[in-house]
Every structure is written in structure tokens, then in C-alpha cells.
Amino acid sequence: MGLKEEIQQAYIVHGQILSLDNKPLLKKDNNIINSNWTSFFCDSKCFSKNEQSSIWIGKNPYPNKPFIPSLGSVWFNPKTNAGITYGKVPYDYLDLLYPESCEQEQTSKFSAFGINPDIEDQRMYYLCWSLCNSININLDNTDNINGTGEIFINIYPSGYIFIYFAINLDWSQSTNSLNLLDIIEETKPWILTNQWLWNTKLTNSKMKLCDILDFCQDKLRQSLFLPRKGMNFVTDNKYWFSSIKIFDDSVKEKIATAFNLTTYQNLDVDIQKNQIVNSIICSKNIMISTFFNRSHRENAINKFWKVLSLVSFVHYKKKIYKDFCTNLQDKTDSLKNDKLSKLGKKITLDKLRTFYIYDSELMKFIKILDNYTEQNIELIYQENYFSLVELMDLKQERIHVDNSIKNYEEQAKEWEPLVADLYKALWTPLTTLLPKTK
Numbered sequence: 001m002g003l004k005e006e007i008q009q010a011y012i013v014h015g016q017i018l019s020l021d022n023k024p025l026l027k028k029d030n031n032i033i034n035s036n037w038t039s040f041f042c043d044s045k046c047f048s049k050n051e052q053s054s055i056w057i058g059k060n061p062y063p064n065k066p067f068i069p070s071l072g073s074v075w076f077n078p079k080t081n082a083g084i085t086y087g088k089v090p091y092d093y094l095d096l097l098y099p100e101s102c103e104q105e106q107t108s109k110f111s112a113f114g115i116n117p118d119i120e121d122q123r124m125y126y127l128c129w130s131l132c133n134s135i136n137i138n139l140d141n142t143d144n145i146n147g148t149g150e151i152f153i154n155i156y157p158s159g160y161i162f163i164y165f166a167i168n169l170d171w172s173q174s175t176n177s178l179n180l181l182d183i184i185e186e187t188k189p190w191i192l193t194n195q196w197l198w199n200t201k202l203t204n205s206k207m208k209l210c211d212i213l214d215f216c217q218d219k220l221r222q223s224l225f226l227p228r229k230g231m232n233f234v235t236d237n238k239y240w241f242s243s244i245k246i247f248d249d250s251v252k253e254k255i256a257t258a259f260n261l262t263t264y265q266n267l268d269v270d271i272q273k274n275q276i277v278n279s280i281i282c283s284k285n286i287m288i289s290t291f292f293n294r295s296h297r298e299n300a301i302n303k304f305w306k307v308l309s310l311v312s313f314v315h316y317k318k319k320i321y322k323d324f325c326t327n328l329q330d331k332t333d334s335l336k337n338d339k340l341s342k343l344g345k346k347i348t349l350d351k352l353r354t355f356y357i358y359d360s361e362l363m364k365f366i367k368i369l370d371n372y373t374e375q376n377i378e379l380i381y382q383e384n385y386f387s388l389v390e391l392m393d394l395k396q397e398r399i400h401v402d403n404s405i406k407n408y409e410e411q412a413k414e415w416e417p418l419v420a421d422l423y424k425a426l427w428t429p430l431t432t433l434l435p436k437t438k
Contacts, residue, residue, distance in 0.1 A: 006248060006251050006254075007180050007251060008170065008172035009170045009247055010169050010180065011167070011169075011244070011245040011301060012187050012243075012244050013164055013308060014165045014240060014241075015164045015240065015242075015312060016213075016235065016240050017319045018160065018220075018235045019159060019234035019235060019319070020033065020041065020160070020161070020234070021234065022326060023159075023359075024159045024320050024324075024362065025121075025362060031226070033225065037224050040066070040129070041123070041157050041159055046123055047125070066129075068220060068223045069219055069222065070202060070219045071202075071219050071220070072131050072133055074130065074155060075129060075132050080130050080154065119368060121364075123157040124158065126372060128154040128162075129157075130154045134152050135150065135151035135153075137150070137151065137212065138199045138200075139169075139198055140198065144173040144174050145170070145171045145174055145178075146169070146171075147167060147168070147169045147196075148168050149165060151163065151212070151216065152166065158320070158365070160319065160320075161220065180258065184242070187209065188240075194208055195208070220233075241285045241287075241311065241312075241315050243286070243289070243307075243308050243311060244288045245288075245290075245300065246288065246289070247300070255290070256281050259283070259286060259288065261288075280307065287307070289304050313372070317372075317397075318394055320369060322400075324362060324366060328405065328408050331408060332411050335408070335411045
């Protein structure tokens with residue numbers, strides 16, 4: 001019996017990471033971001049400064065909430081930001097950002113994943129804004145396949161955007177022979193040749209998922225970037241990751257074979273006194289969860305999203321590590337080229353700034369990311385899931401960061417004979433402004 005006969009339903013989530021720039025933590029003089037969004041991406045107090053425009057109190061939204069044309073308003077959703085934390089993130093926005101103002105005995109509940117009151121720059125929290133309402137999509141009546149979905153967009157002030165396509169499919173009534181791999185392929189928004197059409201309120205016409213993705217990216221681009229030709233996100237198809245939940249635990253070995261998952265772990269997690277067993281199969285860019293008790297479907301989806309929160313964070317860290325390495329390599333090459341081109345030439349004040357390319361904010365952010373690990377994750381996920389994400393080359397990316405720093409420092413040492421010249425070039429003009437001693 002093949003996967004067609006055994007699997008007739010699946011819940012599929014495809015996630016993409018977009019970068020606003022080629023490195024995190026945009027500067028105020030970035031010359032990239034629309035001024036309406038400067039305080040969201042370039043201010044160390046981004047959340048507290050946008051308090052009045054990014055939260056809801058009860059059912060009454062603030063009228064000046066940031067708005068993305070066609071996609072809707074953006075807000076700080078406490079439920080979205082709860083992620084995989086201890087307990088629940090409270091709905092009191094001020095308490096969330098300023099736990100030191102609360103009573104001491106209540107402070108512990110604010111040690112959420114991504115919240116650290118000791119961090120001065122709020123962009124380094126793992127917190128985000130998101131669309132107030134997800135974008136609903138419905139599969140056009142294609143061969144009796146029932147398909148519904150939602151598009152979620154999360155905006156991180158560190159300079160990254162997550163787009164999730166979450167799709168629920170049931171092809172049990174289809175008369176055609178449908179393979180699970182083909183079904184999943186049709187739900188990938190980055191595949192241009194897919195044929196399925198979807199209904200959405202974004203436009204009056206039916207669209208392929210790739211066109212819906214382009215539409216969302218275009219509206220984000222128009223809202224976030226300065227109106228300048230050629231402005232675009234930094235991304236490619238390598239920064240997609242997929243997670244699939246299938247409600248049949250008996251086929252996990254066949255699934256592993258079908259997806260060529262040669263490196264994976266089966267992690268059986270007992271939840272609610274052994275009533276539910278969830279098995280996870282994972283590789284670098286795909287996570288498959290199988291679940292055998294259909295009566296607890298809703299609970300299974302919630303648990304699935306909690307694990308997906310952890311997987312998303314790992315991809316977030318990997319992307320930042322990659323961007324850091326790429327940016328630092330560019331600076332290392334710049335140092336090398338400048339040294340070769342300026343040998344024997346006089347160092348001037350005009351050239352002084354080009355030599356100082358060390359970014360202390362970025363280095364601090366890397367260290368903070370390193371500390372966001374098991375200590376912030378619920379016990380059940382510490383014991384069962386964190387080893388799973390280690391399969392996704394996170395440690396290797398972190399080693400790459402260390403090597404990039406070493407390469408930069410080695411190249412910077414080549415400039416040491418010029419330090420005295422740089423100092424004189426800066427100091428000598430300043431001494432002429434000092435009062436002369438009598």
C-alpha cells in the first residue's frame with residue numbers, strides 16, 4: 001500500500017525569511033527604510049516608542065496603528081510572541097516590556113523566550129509585530145481536493161520578516177492518484193510552475209500561490225522601503241523551510257524514505273499522560289510530524305506550532321549568522337584591498353572613517369543570540385526537541401561566525417603599523433583648537 005492510500009490529509013506550513021538589508025540592526029542613516037518605519041527598525045527602544053501604535057486594548061484598536069496597503073494593520077500580538085515560553089506572555093504590553101516595574105514575585109513570568117530586561121536594545125529581543133488578521137486562502141475546486149489556508153506575516157525589528165503559508169489539505173475524495181510528495185510540491189509558494197489556483201480577498205481573481213507571494217512581498221516592499229527603483233528584500237529560495245503534520249504515525253518510516261531523510265530522529269513525546277504521542281522526523285529544511293490520535297487534532301496542531309516556533313527561531317539564528325559572516329567577509333576584503341591600494345600613501349582624515357569598520361552592536365547581538373537556547377524553553381522542549389534542531393547545522397553556522405571574526409582580526413592586524421599615523425592624523429588638527437598653556 002502506497003502513501004496515496006495511507007495518507008489523505010496533511011497540514012503543511014512553508015516559511016520564508018526576508019532580510020531588509022544584508023545585515024541585521026539597521027542604522028538611522030540606512031537610506032533604505034521608509035521614514036514611517038524608521039522607529040520600528042532603527043531605534044533601540046522600538047517597542048516602547050511604538051507602544052501607542054502597535055497594541056490593542058480590549059477590542060478597540062488605536063487609530064494610528066501602522067498599516068500595510070492591501071495586507072492590513074500591524075500590531076504586537078502577545079499570543080504570537082508567546083512562542084515556546086514558560087507560561088503565557090501577558091497581554092499587558094507595558095508589563096511585558098518593563099518587568100522591573102512589576103512586583104518582584106511576578107517578575108519570573110516575564111522571562112519569556114526572547115525577553116531579557118538586561119538587554120538595552122529592544123531590537124535584540126526575539127519579539128515581532130504581525131498582521132492583525134491573517135490572510136485567508138481557499139483552494140479552487142480542484143479534483144475534489146479540499147484546501148484552506150492562512151498567510152501569517154511577522155516583522156522583526158532586527159530587520160527580518162517571516163512569511164508563513166499554512167495550508168490544510170484533504171484529498172480523500174479525489175478520484176485521481178495523488179502522491180504526498182506531489183501534493184506538497186503544489187503548496188510551495190516559490191514554485192512558479194504549479195497549477196493550483198486559490199481564492200483570496202487580496203484580489204478579485206484566482207491566483208497561484210507564487211502570485212499571492214509576489215503580491216504580499218510587493219505590498220511589503222512598497223510600505224517598508226523608500227520609493228526608489230531597485231529596492232528589494234535580500235532573500236532567495238534557500239531561506240524557505242517546510243513543516244508537515246500528518247495524522248498517521250504508522251507511516252513515518254515510509255515518509256522518511258520518500259523525503260530522503262537520511263539523517264533524522266524519531267522523538268516520541270508523551271503529552272497528557274501518554275494519551276498523545278507525537279513523532280518528529282527532521283532534516284535541515286524540512287520537519288515532518290506524525291500523529292496517530294485524530295480525536296486530539298486541535299491539540300496536535302497547537303503542539304505542532306510550538307515546535308515550529310522553535311524551528312523558526314533556529315532558522316532565524318542561522319540567517320543572522322549567515323548575514324553576519326557575509327557582511328564581515330565583505331569588510332575583511334575591504335580591509336585587504338585598502339591596505340594594498342594605500343601602501344606608501346599618506347593617511348588622511350577623509351580616509352579615517354573607512355578604516356573603522358568594527359560594528360559593536362552587531363557583535364553584541366551575536367552574543368545575545370548565543371544565549372537564547374535551552375534555558376528559555378519549556379522543559380518538554382528542552383528534553384525532546386532541542387537536540388532535533390541541532391540537525392539543522394546551527395552549530396556549524398556558529399563556527400563559521402567564529403572563523404569569520406578570526407579572519408577579520410588577522411587582516412586588521414596588518415594595519416597595526418598605521419595606527420600611529422591614524423592617531424596623528426586625528427589628534428594633530430584637534431591640538432590646534434586647544435588653548436595654549438601660559
